Amino acid sequence: MLKELLNCYKVAFKTRFEDFLNLSPELVEERDSDEQIDFEGVVSLVGITGEKKGRVIFYLSEEFLKMLYRLIYGEEESLNEMELYAVAAEINNIISGNAITLFNNESSKRLFLSPPSIFSGKLSITTPRINSKDLIYKIGNLKIAVSIGLEGGI
């Protein structure tokens, strides 16, 4: 089930970035997630509920979020912390919403998403008893990592 969900995320990631922002993300790595992840930057998290539980975490650098903000609004002067967080929340919401819709349409399962939550700083993150995979994308010279996990996974 996790494999199918990952495939939906790959499609959603590519199409949303290409359609909305005219960017071509390149999948550079797919790997099992570490049990605990240490990260410095901005993290956007959405929960998965429904027939299967899980969570999706986007690991975003400030540079990446600023680039997205510039692409969406065309300037950066008025950019404050809250707007940066809003971009982080929305990028996760758009891609996860699309991926979950694709997944629900292709399978007989029904999954739902909880609203995004945002964290920033020097973070240690762990979700016990979950199987998850990381997708690492490169857009230009910036990287973005997505961790997708389901209870009982694989």
Next chain:
Amino acid sequence: MYKSDMIISAVNESFFQFGFSNFVVEKIEERDITSSDFPVNVIIGCEGGWRGNIIIGMEKEFANFIVKTMTMGMIEDYRDKMGLSAISEMCNMFAGAFANKLSFNSKVTFISPPTVIMGDNIKVFLSKVNTTTVLYSSERGRMEISTGIWEIT
């Protein structure tokens, strides 16, 4: 039933089962944003009849206290793998009891698995929604439960 009453009742049903009876409600607050200033945070999403996020923030000392109590003294550090598992399970039990209370009147509410986020001076921003917050304090530190959830009509 007010949300704060539901939180307190859910804490009584979950935390107190393990003998965490020596902490008291210090403050009940309504905020317009869900956030946390604590170094150890557990996030649980809600979906269904009610939507939003629950965040349980705690001081390190309080996290250690939970772990030590739940493991009957075998583990004393919350950063231990089993310690993190114990904390998330405790919060999962609380969120389950809380979601059960929200689910009255056929507003069935589901919860996502808990994720533990730790760090000093981290910033937490969930949603700009009316948030009910209950702050607990004890000799072993403080814990704050924030429920930034809204009813789906």
